[in-house]
Amino acid sequence: MVDWAGLPSDRYLHDALIHDGPDELAATAVPFLLEGLAAGEAAVVVTRDETATVLRDALGSDPRVHVLDRDDVYRARTPTAITAFRRLAEQRAAEGVSRVRVVGEVDFGETERDWLEWQRYESVINVALGEWPLWGLCVFDAQRLPDPLLETARRTHSCLTGPGGRRPNPEFVAPADYLRSLPVPAEPLxxxxxxLWARDVGDFVGLRHAVAAELSTVVASSDTVEDYLLAVDEMTSNAVRHGGPPVSLRLWVGADRVVCxxxxxxxxxxxxxxxxxxxHGEDLSRGGMGLWLARQLCDHVDISGDDGGARVRLTVRLG
Structure with a gap:
Protein backbone atom coordinates (compact mmCIF):
# COMPACT_ATOMS: atom_id res chain seq x y z
CA MET A 1 0.00 0.00 0.00
CA VAL A 2 1.27 3.43 -0.92
CA ASP A 3 1.46 5.92 1.95
CA TRP A 4 -0.04 9.10 0.46
CA ALA A 5 -0.31 10.99 3.75
CA GLY A 6 1.88 13.71 5.19
CA LEU A 7 2.98 15.27 1.90
CA PRO A 8 2.83 19.05 1.41
CA SER A 9 -0.43 20.39 -0.01
CA ASP A 10 0.77 23.88 -0.97
CA ARG A 11 2.91 22.92 -3.95
CA TYR A 12 2.66 20.74 -7.01
CA LEU A 13 3.51 17.05 -6.76
CA HIS A 14 4.13 15.20 -10.02
CA ASP A 15 4.16 11.40 -9.90
CA ALA A 16 4.20 8.80 -12.66
CA LEU A 17 2.48 5.42 -12.66
CA ILE A 18 3.84 3.20 -15.44
CA HIS A 19 1.43 0.26 -15.38
CA ASP A 20 1.00 -3.03 -17.20
CA GLY A 21 -2.78 -3.21 -17.23
CA PRO A 22 -6.09 -2.40 -15.54
CA ASP A 23 -5.39 -4.27 -12.30
CA GLU A 24 -2.13 -2.45 -11.64
CA LEU A 25 -3.72 0.85 -12.65
CA ALA A 26 -6.65 0.44 -10.25
CA ALA A 27 -4.48 -0.88 -7.40
CA THR A 28 -2.59 2.41 -7.30
CA ALA A 29 -4.86 5.12 -8.70
CA VAL A 30 -7.98 4.23 -6.70
CA PRO A 31 -6.35 4.47 -3.24
CA PHE A 32 -4.68 7.70 -4.37
CA LEU A 33 -8.06 9.26 -5.12
CA LEU A 34 -9.92 7.81 -2.13
CA GLU A 35 -7.32 8.86 0.40
CA GLY A 36 -7.44 12.36 -1.01
CA LEU A 37 -11.22 12.43 -0.60
CA ALA A 38 -10.89 11.19 2.96
CA ALA A 39 -8.55 14.12 3.66
CA GLY A 40 -11.04 16.62 2.24
CA GLU A 41 -9.25 17.05 -1.07
CA ALA A 42 -10.82 17.03 -4.53
CA ALA A 43 -10.45 14.07 -6.90
CA VAL A 44 -10.37 14.51 -10.67
CA VAL A 45 -9.83 12.05 -13.54
CA VAL A 46 -8.65 13.30 -16.95
CA THR A 47 -7.85 10.19 -18.99
CA ARG A 48 -8.82 8.31 -22.11
CA ASP A 49 -12.19 6.59 -21.93
CA GLU A 50 -10.81 3.10 -21.28
CA THR A 51 -8.84 4.28 -18.26
CA ALA A 52 -11.75 6.31 -16.90
CA THR A 53 -13.99 3.23 -17.15
CA VAL A 54 -11.53 1.13 -15.13
CA LEU A 55 -11.42 3.78 -12.42
CA ARG A 56 -15.20 4.32 -12.39
CA ASP A 57 -15.79 0.57 -12.01
CA ALA A 58 -13.27 0.30 -9.18
CA LEU A 59 -14.63 3.38 -7.38
CA GLY A 60 -18.24 2.35 -7.69
CA SER A 61 -19.10 5.59 -9.49
CA ASP A 62 -18.33 7.67 -6.40
CA PRO A 63 -20.01 11.02 -7.19
CA ARG A 64 -17.21 12.93 -5.47
CA VAL A 65 -14.79 11.93 -8.25
CA HIS A 66 -15.08 14.32 -11.18
CA VAL A 67 -14.28 12.91 -14.62
CA LEU A 68 -13.33 15.54 -17.20
CA ASP A 69 -13.25 15.10 -20.96
CA ARG A 70 -9.62 14.52 -21.90
CA ASP A 71 -10.05 16.23 -25.26
CA ASP A 72 -11.12 19.41 -23.49
CA VAL A 73 -7.85 19.49 -21.53
CA TYR A 74 -5.06 17.71 -23.36
CA ARG A 75 -5.93 18.12 -27.00
CA ALA A 76 -5.88 21.84 -26.48
CA ARG A 77 -2.40 23.30 -26.94
CA THR A 78 -0.05 22.90 -24.03
CA PRO A 79 -0.34 26.39 -22.43
CA THR A 80 -4.11 25.97 -22.47
CA ALA A 81 -3.80 22.69 -20.57
CA ILE A 82 -1.63 24.41 -17.95
CA THR A 83 -4.20 27.19 -17.60
CA ALA A 84 -7.00 24.61 -17.26
CA PHE A 85 -5.30 22.95 -14.28
CA ARG A 86 -4.56 26.28 -12.63
CA ARG A 87 -8.20 27.27 -12.94
CA LEU A 88 -9.26 23.91 -11.54
CA ALA A 89 -7.11 24.53 -8.47
CA GLU A 90 -8.48 28.08 -8.10
CA GLN A 91 -12.08 26.89 -8.31
CA ARG A 92 -11.61 24.20 -5.69
CA ALA A 93 -9.66 26.54 -3.41
CA ALA A 94 -12.59 28.96 -3.54
CA GLU A 95 -14.75 26.09 -2.27
CA GLY A 96 -12.38 25.53 0.66
CA VAL A 97 -10.59 22.51 -0.80
CA SER A 98 -6.91 22.36 0.18
CA ARG A 99 -5.66 20.39 -2.81
CA VAL A 100 -6.80 18.74 -6.03
CA ARG A 101 -5.60 15.25 -6.88
CA VAL A 102 -5.62 14.52 -10.59
CA VAL A 103 -5.20 11.18 -12.32
CA GLY A 104 -4.13 12.36 -15.76
CA GLU A 105 -3.29 10.64 -19.02
CA VAL A 106 -1.84 12.86 -21.72
CA ASP A 107 -2.88 12.35 -25.32
CA PHE A 108 0.54 12.57 -26.95
CA GLY A 109 -0.86 12.36 -30.47
CA GLU A 110 0.00 10.01 -33.29
CA THR A 111 3.32 11.30 -34.64
CA GLU A 112 6.72 11.99 -33.13
CA ARG A 113 6.22 15.64 -34.07
CA ASP A 114 3.06 15.72 -31.95
CA TRP A 115 4.79 13.84 -29.14
CA LEU A 116 7.38 16.56 -28.76
CA GLU A 117 4.92 19.25 -27.63
CA TRP A 118 3.62 16.99 -24.86
CA GLN A 119 7.06 15.72 -23.90
CA ARG A 120 7.92 19.37 -23.30
CA TYR A 121 4.69 19.79 -21.35
CA GLU A 122 5.45 16.91 -18.97
CA SER A 123 8.68 18.66 -17.96
CA VAL A 124 7.42 22.25 -18.05
CA ILE A 125 4.59 21.63 -15.58
CA ASN A 126 7.09 20.84 -12.83
CA VAL A 127 7.80 24.58 -12.89
CA ALA A 128 4.61 26.05 -14.37
CA LEU A 129 2.44 24.39 -11.72
CA GLY A 130 5.11 24.39 -9.03
CA GLU A 131 3.31 26.73 -6.60
CA TRP A 132 -0.18 25.34 -7.16
CA PRO A 133 -2.00 22.97 -4.75
CA LEU A 134 -2.25 20.13 -7.24
CA TRP A 135 -1.06 16.54 -7.09
CA GLY A 136 -0.78 14.87 -10.45
CA LEU A 137 -0.62 11.11 -10.83
CA CYS A 138 0.21 10.71 -14.52
CA VAL A 139 -0.58 7.23 -15.83
CA PHE A 140 1.34 5.59 -18.66
CA ASP A 141 0.19 2.29 -20.18
CA ALA A 142 3.38 0.28 -20.79
CA GLN A 143 1.46 -2.12 -23.06
CA ARG A 144 0.29 0.65 -25.38
CA LEU A 145 2.79 3.50 -25.41
CA PRO A 146 6.07 3.42 -27.39
CA ASP A 147 9.38 3.34 -25.56
CA PRO A 148 10.27 7.03 -26.14
CA LEU A 149 7.13 8.12 -24.29
CA LEU A 150 7.79 5.71 -21.42
CA GLU A 151 11.28 7.20 -21.26
CA THR A 152 9.68 10.64 -21.05
CA ALA A 153 7.67 9.46 -18.05
CA ARG A 154 10.83 8.41 -16.25
CA ARG A 155 12.71 11.62 -17.00
CA THR A 156 9.98 14.15 -16.19
CA HIS A 157 8.42 12.91 -12.92
CA SER A 158 10.23 13.33 -9.62
CA CYS A 159 8.50 10.31 -8.06
CA LEU A 160 7.38 6.94 -9.39
CA THR A 161 4.55 5.05 -7.79
CA GLY A 162 2.85 1.69 -8.01
CA PRO A 163 1.26 -0.98 -5.84
CA GLY A 164 4.63 -1.46 -4.14
CA GLY A 165 5.00 2.12 -2.98
CA ARG A 166 5.91 5.69 -3.86
CA ARG A 167 9.60 6.41 -4.28
CA PRO A 168 11.94 9.12 -5.55
CA ASN A 169 12.78 8.66 -9.20
CA PRO A 170 16.56 8.42 -9.81
CA GLU A 171 16.06 9.01 -13.55
CA PHE A 172 14.34 12.38 -13.08
CA VAL A 173 16.06 15.19 -14.98
CA ALA A 174 15.88 18.82 -13.91
CA PRO A 175 13.26 20.43 -16.17
CA ALA A 176 15.55 23.06 -17.72
CA ASP A 177 18.12 20.38 -18.59
CA TYR A 178 15.50 18.03 -20.00
CA LEU A 179 13.90 20.73 -22.14
CA ARG A 180 17.25 21.80 -23.55
CA SER A 181 18.04 18.18 -24.40
CA LEU A 182 15.02 17.81 -26.67
CA PRO A 183 15.75 18.25 -30.36
CA VAL A 184 14.38 20.94 -32.63
CA PRO A 185 12.96 18.75 -35.40
CA ALA A 186 13.98 19.28 -38.98
CA GLU A 187 11.33 20.89 -41.18
CA PRO A 188 11.52 19.65 -44.80
CA LEU A 189 9.77 22.76 -46.11
CA LEU A 196 7.62 34.84 -48.96
CA TRP A 197 11.01 36.11 -47.77
CA ALA A 198 11.42 39.47 -46.02
CA ARG A 199 15.16 39.83 -45.46
CA ASP A 200 15.13 42.96 -43.30
CA VAL A 201 11.83 43.66 -41.58
CA GLY A 202 11.08 47.35 -41.21
CA ASP A 203 7.59 47.95 -42.54
CA PHE A 204 5.26 46.03 -40.21
CA VAL A 205 2.10 47.08 -42.00
CA GLY A 206 3.44 46.09 -45.39
CA LEU A 207 4.75 42.80 -44.05
CA ARG A 208 1.42 41.95 -42.45
CA HIS A 209 -0.38 42.59 -45.74
CA ALA A 210 2.15 40.41 -47.58
CA VAL A 211 1.78 37.53 -45.10
CA ALA A 212 -2.02 37.88 -45.16
CA ALA A 213 -1.98 37.74 -48.96
CA GLU A 214 -0.10 34.45 -48.92
CA LEU A 215 -2.34 32.99 -46.22
CA SER A 216 -5.43 33.93 -48.24
CA THR A 217 -4.46 31.16 -50.67
CA VAL A 218 -4.59 28.33 -48.12
CA VAL A 219 -7.57 26.08 -47.54
CA ALA A 220 -8.28 26.71 -43.87
CA SER A 221 -10.87 28.34 -41.64
CA SER A 222 -10.78 32.09 -41.20
CA ASP A 223 -10.09 31.56 -37.49
CA THR A 224 -7.01 29.47 -38.27
CA VAL A 225 -5.69 32.09 -40.67
CA GLU A 226 -6.33 35.01 -38.32
CA ASP A 227 -4.81 33.20 -35.35
CA TYR A 228 -1.71 32.34 -37.32
CA LEU A 229 -1.36 35.87 -38.65
CA LEU A 230 -1.55 37.18 -35.08
CA ALA A 231 1.14 34.74 -33.95
CA VAL A 232 3.42 35.84 -36.80
CA ASP A 233 2.79 39.49 -35.93
CA GLU A 234 3.60 38.96 -32.27
CA MET A 235 6.79 37.01 -32.83
CA THR A 236 8.07 39.39 -35.52
CA SER A 237 7.44 42.31 -33.17
CA ASN A 238 9.28 40.45 -30.39
CA ALA A 239 12.27 39.87 -32.63
CA VAL A 240 12.46 43.56 -33.56
CA ARG A 241 12.10 44.73 -29.95
CA HIS A 242 14.34 42.20 -28.22
CA GLY A 243 16.64 40.83 -30.89
CA GLY A 244 19.19 42.47 -33.11
CA PRO A 245 18.90 43.59 -36.74
CA PRO A 246 18.38 42.45 -39.34
CA VAL A 247 15.16 40.58 -38.56
CA SER A 248 14.09 38.31 -41.38
CA LEU A 249 10.93 36.32 -42.03
CA ARG A 250 10.34 33.35 -44.32
CA LEU A 251 6.99 31.72 -45.01
CA TRP A 252 6.20 28.34 -46.57
CA VAL A 253 2.79 26.99 -47.53
CA GLY A 254 2.67 23.21 -47.76
CA ALA A 255 -0.11 20.80 -48.57
CA ASP A 256 -0.97 20.19 -44.91
CA ARG A 257 0.74 22.98 -42.95
CA VAL A 258 2.04 26.53 -42.99
CA VAL A 259 5.50 27.26 -41.57
CA CYS A 260 7.05 30.63 -40.75
CA HIS A 280 2.89 39.07 -16.00
CA GLY A 281 0.17 36.81 -14.71
CA GLU A 282 -3.33 37.95 -15.53
CA ASP A 283 -2.28 41.54 -16.33
CA LEU A 284 -2.41 41.44 -20.12
CA SER A 285 -1.78 45.20 -20.34
CA ARG A 286 1.88 44.87 -19.36
CA GLY A 287 3.05 43.14 -22.53
CA GLY A 288 5.35 40.15 -22.67
CA MET A 289 2.56 38.01 -24.06
CA GLY A 290 3.82 37.30 -27.56
CA LEU A 291 5.29 33.85 -27.07
CA TRP A 292 2.46 32.80 -24.75
CA LEU A 293 -0.04 33.75 -27.44
CA ALA A 294 1.98 32.04 -30.16
CA ARG A 295 2.07 28.76 -28.23
CA GLN A 296 -1.72 28.88 -27.95
CA LEU A 297 -2.34 29.87 -31.57
CA CYS A 298 0.09 27.49 -33.30
CA ASP A 299 0.38 23.71 -33.33
CA HIS A 300 4.16 23.85 -32.95
CA VAL A 301 6.49 26.57 -31.71
CA ASP A 302 10.20 25.76 -31.94
CA ILE A 303 12.93 28.07 -30.66
CA SER A 304 16.62 27.75 -31.42
CA GLY A 305 19.67 29.97 -31.56
CA ASP A 306 23.00 30.86 -30.09
CA ASP A 307 25.16 33.94 -29.48
CA GLY A 308 24.57 34.92 -33.10
CA GLY A 309 20.82 35.25 -32.80
CA ALA A 310 17.53 33.46 -32.31
CA ARG A 311 15.06 31.68 -34.55
CA VAL A 312 11.39 31.07 -33.86
CA ARG A 313 9.52 28.65 -36.09
CA LEU A 314 5.73 28.69 -36.10
CA THR A 315 3.73 25.81 -37.59
CA VAL A 316 -0.01 25.44 -38.03
CA ARG A 317 -1.75 22.44 -39.50
CA LEU A 318 -4.28 22.88 -42.30
CA GLY A 319 -7.55 21.02 -42.46
Missing amino acids: EETPPR TIDDRGPGFDDPFAGYGPA
Whole structure:
Protein backbone atom coordinates (compact mmCIF):
# COMPACT_ATOMS: atom_id res chain seq x y z
CA MET A 1 0.00 0.00 0.00
CA VAL A 2 1.27 3.43 -0.92
CA ASP A 3 1.46 5.92 1.95
CA TRP A 4 -0.04 9.10 0.46
CA ALA A 5 -0.31 10.99 3.75
CA GLY A 6 1.88 13.71 5.19
CA LEU A 7 2.98 15.27 1.90
CA PRO A 8 2.83 19.05 1.41
CA SER A 9 -0.43 20.39 -0.01
CA ASP A 10 0.77 23.88 -0.97
CA ARG A 11 2.91 22.92 -3.95
CA TYR A 12 2.66 20.74 -7.01
CA LEU A 13 3.51 17.05 -6.76
CA HIS A 14 4.13 15.20 -10.02
CA ASP A 15 4.16 11.40 -9.90
CA ALA A 16 4.20 8.80 -12.66
CA LEU A 17 2.48 5.42 -12.66
CA ILE A 18 3.84 3.20 -15.44
CA HIS A 19 1.43 0.26 -15.38
CA ASP A 20 1.00 -3.03 -17.20
CA GLY A 21 -2.78 -3.21 -17.23
CA PRO A 22 -6.09 -2.40 -15.54
CA ASP A 23 -5.39 -4.27 -12.30
CA GLU A 24 -2.13 -2.45 -11.64
CA LEU A 25 -3.72 0.85 -12.65
CA ALA A 26 -6.65 0.44 -10.25
CA ALA A 27 -4.48 -0.88 -7.40
CA THR A 28 -2.59 2.41 -7.30
CA ALA A 29 -4.86 5.12 -8.70
CA VAL A 30 -7.98 4.23 -6.70
CA PRO A 31 -6.35 4.47 -3.24
CA PHE A 32 -4.68 7.70 -4.37
CA LEU A 33 -8.06 9.26 -5.12
CA LEU A 34 -9.92 7.81 -2.13
CA GLU A 35 -7.32 8.86 0.40
CA GLY A 36 -7.44 12.36 -1.01
CA LEU A 37 -11.22 12.43 -0.60
CA ALA A 38 -10.89 11.19 2.96
CA ALA A 39 -8.55 14.12 3.66
CA GLY A 40 -11.04 16.62 2.24
CA GLU A 41 -9.25 17.05 -1.07
CA ALA A 42 -10.82 17.03 -4.53
CA ALA A 43 -10.45 14.07 -6.90
CA VAL A 44 -10.37 14.51 -10.67
CA VAL A 45 -9.83 12.05 -13.54
CA VAL A 46 -8.65 13.30 -16.95
CA THR A 47 -7.85 10.19 -18.99
CA ARG A 48 -8.82 8.31 -22.11
CA ASP A 49 -12.19 6.59 -21.93
CA GLU A 50 -10.81 3.10 -21.28
CA THR A 51 -8.84 4.28 -18.26
CA ALA A 52 -11.75 6.31 -16.90
CA THR A 53 -13.99 3.23 -17.15
CA VAL A 54 -11.53 1.13 -15.13
CA LEU A 55 -11.42 3.78 -12.42
CA ARG A 56 -15.20 4.32 -12.39
CA ASP A 57 -15.79 0.57 -12.01
CA ALA A 58 -13.27 0.30 -9.18
CA LEU A 59 -14.63 3.38 -7.38
CA GLY A 60 -18.24 2.35 -7.69
CA SER A 61 -19.10 5.59 -9.49
CA ASP A 62 -18.33 7.67 -6.40
CA PRO A 63 -20.01 11.02 -7.19
CA ARG A 64 -17.21 12.93 -5.47
CA VAL A 65 -14.79 11.93 -8.25
CA HIS A 66 -15.08 14.32 -11.18
CA VAL A 67 -14.28 12.91 -14.62
CA LEU A 68 -13.33 15.54 -17.20
CA ASP A 69 -13.25 15.10 -20.96
CA ARG A 70 -9.62 14.52 -21.90
CA ASP A 71 -10.05 16.23 -25.26
CA ASP A 72 -11.12 19.41 -23.49
CA VAL A 73 -7.85 19.49 -21.53
CA TYR A 74 -5.06 17.71 -23.36
CA ARG A 75 -5.93 18.12 -27.00
CA ALA A 76 -5.88 21.84 -26.48
CA ARG A 77 -2.40 23.30 -26.94
CA THR A 78 -0.05 22.90 -24.03
CA PRO A 79 -0.34 26.39 -22.43
CA THR A 80 -4.11 25.97 -22.47
CA ALA A 81 -3.80 22.69 -20.57
CA ILE A 82 -1.63 24.41 -17.95
CA THR A 83 -4.20 27.19 -17.60
CA ALA A 84 -7.00 24.61 -17.26
CA PHE A 85 -5.30 22.95 -14.28
CA ARG A 86 -4.56 26.28 -12.63
CA ARG A 87 -8.20 27.27 -12.94
CA LEU A 88 -9.26 23.91 -11.54
CA ALA A 89 -7.11 24.53 -8.47
CA GLU A 90 -8.48 28.08 -8.10
CA GLN A 91 -12.08 26.89 -8.31
CA ARG A 92 -11.61 24.20 -5.69
CA ALA A 93 -9.66 26.54 -3.41
CA ALA A 94 -12.59 28.96 -3.54
CA GLU A 95 -14.75 26.09 -2.27
CA GLY A 96 -12.38 25.53 0.66
CA VAL A 97 -10.59 22.51 -0.80
CA SER A 98 -6.91 22.36 0.18
CA ARG A 99 -5.66 20.39 -2.81
CA VAL A 100 -6.80 18.74 -6.03
CA ARG A 101 -5.60 15.25 -6.88
CA VAL A 102 -5.62 14.52 -10.59
CA VAL A 103 -5.20 11.18 -12.32
CA GLY A 104 -4.13 12.36 -15.76
CA GLU A 105 -3.29 10.64 -19.02
CA VAL A 106 -1.84 12.86 -21.72
CA ASP A 107 -2.88 12.35 -25.32
CA PHE A 108 0.54 12.57 -26.95
CA GLY A 109 -0.86 12.36 -30.47
CA GLU A 110 0.00 10.01 -33.29
CA THR A 111 3.32 11.30 -34.64
CA GLU A 112 6.72 11.99 -33.13
CA ARG A 113 6.22 15.64 -34.07
CA ASP A 114 3.06 15.72 -31.95
CA TRP A 115 4.79 13.84 -29.14
CA LEU A 116 7.38 16.56 -28.76
CA GLU A 117 4.92 19.25 -27.63
CA TRP A 118 3.62 16.99 -24.86
CA GLN A 119 7.06 15.72 -23.90
CA ARG A 120 7.92 19.37 -23.30
CA TYR A 121 4.69 19.79 -21.35
CA GLU A 122 5.45 16.91 -18.97
CA SER A 123 8.68 18.66 -17.96
CA VAL A 124 7.42 22.25 -18.05
CA ILE A 125 4.59 21.63 -15.58
CA ASN A 126 7.09 20.84 -12.83
CA VAL A 127 7.80 24.58 -12.89
CA ALA A 128 4.61 26.05 -14.37
CA LEU A 129 2.44 24.39 -11.72
CA GLY A 130 5.11 24.39 -9.03
CA GLU A 131 3.31 26.73 -6.60
CA TRP A 132 -0.18 25.34 -7.16
CA PRO A 133 -2.00 22.97 -4.75
CA LEU A 134 -2.25 20.13 -7.24
CA TRP A 135 -1.06 16.54 -7.09
CA GLY A 136 -0.78 14.87 -10.45
CA LEU A 137 -0.62 11.11 -10.83
CA CYS A 138 0.21 10.71 -14.52
CA VAL A 139 -0.58 7.23 -15.83
CA PHE A 140 1.34 5.59 -18.66
CA ASP A 141 0.19 2.29 -20.18
CA ALA A 142 3.38 0.28 -20.79
CA GLN A 143 1.46 -2.12 -23.06
CA ARG A 144 0.29 0.65 -25.38
CA LEU A 145 2.79 3.50 -25.41
CA PRO A 146 6.07 3.42 -27.39
CA ASP A 147 9.38 3.34 -25.56
CA PRO A 148 10.27 7.03 -26.14
CA LEU A 149 7.13 8.12 -24.29
CA LEU A 150 7.79 5.71 -21.42
CA GLU A 151 11.28 7.20 -21.26
CA THR A 152 9.68 10.64 -21.05
CA ALA A 153 7.67 9.46 -18.05
CA ARG A 154 10.83 8.41 -16.25
CA ARG A 155 12.71 11.62 -17.00
CA THR A 156 9.98 14.15 -16.19
CA HIS A 157 8.42 12.91 -12.92
CA SER A 158 10.23 13.33 -9.62
CA CYS A 159 8.50 10.31 -8.06
CA LEU A 160 7.38 6.94 -9.39
CA THR A 161 4.55 5.05 -7.79
CA GLY A 162 2.85 1.69 -8.01
CA PRO A 163 1.26 -0.98 -5.84
CA GLY A 164 4.63 -1.46 -4.14
CA GLY A 165 5.00 2.12 -2.98
CA ARG A 166 5.91 5.69 -3.86
CA ARG A 167 9.60 6.41 -4.28
CA PRO A 168 11.94 9.12 -5.55
CA ASN A 169 12.78 8.66 -9.20
CA PRO A 170 16.56 8.42 -9.81
CA GLU A 171 16.06 9.01 -13.55
CA PHE A 172 14.34 12.38 -13.08
CA VAL A 173 16.06 15.19 -14.98
CA ALA A 174 15.88 18.82 -13.91
CA PRO A 175 13.26 20.43 -16.17
CA ALA A 176 15.55 23.06 -17.72
CA ASP A 177 18.12 20.38 -18.59
CA TYR A 178 15.50 18.03 -20.00
CA LEU A 179 13.90 20.73 -22.14
CA ARG A 180 17.25 21.80 -23.55
CA SER A 181 18.04 18.18 -24.40
CA LEU A 182 15.02 17.81 -26.67
CA PRO A 183 15.75 18.25 -30.36
CA VAL A 184 14.38 20.94 -32.63
CA PRO A 185 12.96 18.75 -35.40
CA ALA A 186 13.98 19.28 -38.98
CA GLU A 187 11.33 20.89 -41.18
CA PRO A 188 11.52 19.65 -44.80
CA LEU A 189 9.77 22.76 -46.11
CA GLU A 190 12.76 24.83 -44.99
CA GLU A 191 14.79 23.06 -47.67
CA THR A 192 12.53 24.49 -50.37
CA PRO A 193 12.17 28.08 -51.66
CA PRO A 194 9.91 30.09 -49.34
CA ARG A 195 6.66 31.55 -50.60
CA LEU A 196 7.62 34.84 -48.96
CA TRP A 197 11.01 36.11 -47.77
CA ALA A 198 11.42 39.47 -46.02
CA ARG A 199 15.16 39.83 -45.46
CA ASP A 200 15.13 42.96 -43.30
CA VAL A 201 11.83 43.66 -41.58
CA GLY A 202 11.08 47.35 -41.21
CA ASP A 203 7.59 47.95 -42.54
CA PHE A 204 5.26 46.03 -40.21
CA VAL A 205 2.10 47.08 -42.00
CA GLY A 206 3.44 46.09 -45.39
CA LEU A 207 4.75 42.80 -44.05
CA ARG A 208 1.42 41.95 -42.45
CA HIS A 209 -0.38 42.59 -45.74
CA ALA A 210 2.15 40.41 -47.58
CA VAL A 211 1.78 37.53 -45.10
CA ALA A 212 -2.02 37.88 -45.16
CA ALA A 213 -1.98 37.74 -48.96
CA GLU A 214 -0.10 34.45 -48.92
CA LEU A 215 -2.34 32.99 -46.22
CA SER A 216 -5.43 33.93 -48.24
CA THR A 217 -4.46 31.16 -50.67
CA VAL A 218 -4.59 28.33 -48.12
CA VAL A 219 -7.57 26.08 -47.54
CA ALA A 220 -8.28 26.71 -43.87
CA SER A 221 -10.87 28.34 -41.64
CA SER A 222 -10.78 32.09 -41.20
CA ASP A 223 -10.09 31.56 -37.49
CA THR A 224 -7.01 29.47 -38.27
CA VAL A 225 -5.69 32.09 -40.67
CA GLU A 226 -6.33 35.01 -38.32
CA ASP A 227 -4.81 33.20 -35.35
CA TYR A 228 -1.71 32.34 -37.32
CA LEU A 229 -1.36 35.87 -38.65
CA LEU A 230 -1.55 37.18 -35.08
CA ALA A 231 1.14 34.74 -33.95
CA VAL A 232 3.42 35.84 -36.80
CA ASP A 233 2.79 39.49 -35.93
CA GLU A 234 3.60 38.96 -32.27
CA MET A 235 6.79 37.01 -32.83
CA THR A 236 8.07 39.39 -35.52
CA SER A 237 7.44 42.31 -33.17
CA ASN A 238 9.28 40.45 -30.39
CA ALA A 239 12.27 39.87 -32.63
CA VAL A 240 12.46 43.56 -33.56
CA ARG A 241 12.10 44.73 -29.95
CA HIS A 242 14.34 42.20 -28.22
CA GLY A 243 16.64 40.83 -30.89
CA GLY A 244 19.19 42.47 -33.11
CA PRO A 245 18.90 43.59 -36.74
CA PRO A 246 18.38 42.45 -39.34
CA VAL A 247 15.16 40.58 -38.56
CA SER A 248 14.09 38.31 -41.38
CA LEU A 249 10.93 36.32 -42.03
CA ARG A 250 10.34 33.35 -44.32
CA LEU A 251 6.99 31.72 -45.01
CA TRP A 252 6.20 28.34 -46.57
CA VAL A 253 2.79 26.99 -47.53
CA GLY A 254 2.67 23.21 -47.76
CA ALA A 255 -0.11 20.80 -48.57
CA ASP A 256 -0.97 20.19 -44.91
CA ARG A 257 0.74 22.98 -42.95
CA VAL A 258 2.04 26.53 -42.99
CA VAL A 259 5.50 27.26 -41.57
CA CYS A 260 7.05 30.63 -40.75
CA THR A 261 10.52 31.31 -39.35
CA ILE A 262 11.57 34.61 -37.82
CA ASP A 263 15.31 35.17 -37.36
CA ASP A 264 17.20 37.94 -35.59
CA ARG A 265 20.86 38.65 -34.86
CA GLY A 266 20.51 39.49 -31.17
CA PRO A 267 22.02 37.80 -28.10
CA GLY A 268 20.05 34.59 -28.53
CA PHE A 269 17.36 33.05 -26.35
CA ASP A 270 17.74 30.49 -23.57
CA ASP A 271 14.59 30.33 -21.45
CA PRO A 272 12.99 26.92 -22.03
CA PHE A 273 9.94 27.86 -19.94
CA ALA A 274 9.05 31.04 -21.81
CA GLY A 275 5.58 31.19 -23.27
CA TYR A 276 3.94 28.52 -21.11
CA GLY A 277 2.19 31.20 -19.08
CA PRO A 278 1.65 34.96 -19.45
CA ALA A 279 4.76 36.88 -18.48
CA HIS A 280 2.89 39.07 -16.00
CA GLY A 281 0.17 36.81 -14.71
CA GLU A 282 -3.33 37.95 -15.53
CA ASP A 283 -2.28 41.54 -16.33
CA LEU A 284 -2.41 41.44 -20.12
CA SER A 285 -1.78 45.20 -20.34
CA ARG A 286 1.88 44.87 -19.36
CA GLY A 287 3.05 43.14 -22.53
CA GLY A 288 5.35 40.15 -22.67
CA MET A 289 2.56 38.01 -24.06
CA GLY A 290 3.82 37.30 -27.56
CA LEU A 291 5.29 33.85 -27.07
CA TRP A 292 2.46 32.80 -24.75
CA LEU A 293 -0.04 33.75 -27.44
CA ALA A 294 1.98 32.04 -30.16
CA ARG A 295 2.07 28.76 -28.23
CA GLN A 296 -1.72 28.88 -27.95
CA LEU A 297 -2.34 29.87 -31.57
CA CYS A 298 0.09 27.49 -33.30
CA ASP A 299 0.38 23.71 -33.33
CA HIS A 300 4.16 23.85 -32.95
CA VAL A 301 6.49 26.57 -31.71
CA ASP A 302 10.20 25.76 -31.94
CA ILE A 303 12.93 28.07 -30.66
CA SER A 304 16.62 27.75 -31.42
CA GLY A 305 19.67 29.97 -31.56
CA ASP A 306 23.00 30.86 -30.09
CA ASP A 307 25.16 33.94 -29.48
CA GLY A 308 24.57 34.92 -33.10
CA GLY A 309 20.82 35.25 -32.80
CA ALA A 310 17.53 33.46 -32.31
CA ARG A 311 15.06 31.68 -34.55
CA VAL A 312 11.39 31.07 -33.86
CA ARG A 313 9.52 28.65 -36.09
CA LEU A 314 5.73 28.69 -36.10
CA THR A 315 3.73 25.81 -37.59
CA VAL A 316 -0.01 25.44 -38.03
CA ARG A 317 -1.75 22.44 -39.50
CA LEU A 318 -4.28 22.88 -42.30
CA GLY A 319 -7.55 21.02 -42.46
